[in-house]
Amino acid sequence: xxxxxxxxxxxxxxxxxxLTSLGITLIxxxxxxxxxLAARNTRFVVSEQGLEIAGGMYGRNxxxxxxxxxxxxxxxxxxDTAYKLGARTNGGGMPGFQSGWFRLRNGEKCLAFVTNPxxxxxxxxxxxxxxxxxxxxxxAMVQSLQKLAAK
Numbered sequence: 001x002x003x004x005x006x007x008x009x010x011x012x013x014x015x016x017x018x019l020t021s022l023g024i025t026l027i028x029x030x031x032x033x034x035x036x037l038a039a040r041n042t043r044f045v046v047s048e049q050g051l052e053i054a055g056g057m058y059g060r061n062x063x064x065x066x067x068x069x070x071x072x073x074x075x076x077x078x079x080d081t082a083y084k085l086g087a088r089t090n091g092g093g094m095p096g097f098q099s100g101w102f103r104l105r106n107g108e109k110c111l112a113f114v115t116n117p118x119x120x121x122x123x124x125x126x127x128x129x130x131x132x133x134x135x136x137x138x139x140a141m142v143q144s145l146q147k148l149a150a151k
Contacts, residue, residue: 035094036094037055037056039096044133044135046141049061050063050065051123051145058113064149066125067145068126069145072122074121075121075132075138082104082105083104084104084105085105086104087102096115099113108130110131116134120134
């Protein structure tokens with residue numbers, strides 16, 4: 001003789017645990033995905049209006065009058081250690097990309113977009129923070145900003 005007995009079906013608890021876990025996983029994956037895209041597609045545009053940072057969660061337009069171009073400079077963060085990114089206050093980091101708000105080792109508040117610490121442009125603003133961006137030719141970007149300020 002063989003008899004079969006089924007389990008009493010569980011309530012909705014396991015389903016809610018699964019859906020919550022799935023939701024958290026999707027949110028975290030979305031955030032990481034946005035950082036991966038930003039690390040490859042962020043652009044820095046110098047125009048008559050100022051500096052446009054296009055891409056990622058921290059992109060913005062900084063008006064020309066807020067840029068302190070006279071203090072802008074190229075940096076190699078492996079040499080210029082006072083400007084290294086310190087504590088992250090609101091941002092993300094993964095190997096090869098740091099983006100968001102940081103405190104620099106020298107205490108300054110910084111909006112960073114750094115993929116290559118050896119090739120960074122440092123641009124102070126009159127708004128109480130600096131912007132640091134990895135670009136292929138930091139000297140050319142500083143010159144472009146200086147041309148903007150001269151207009």
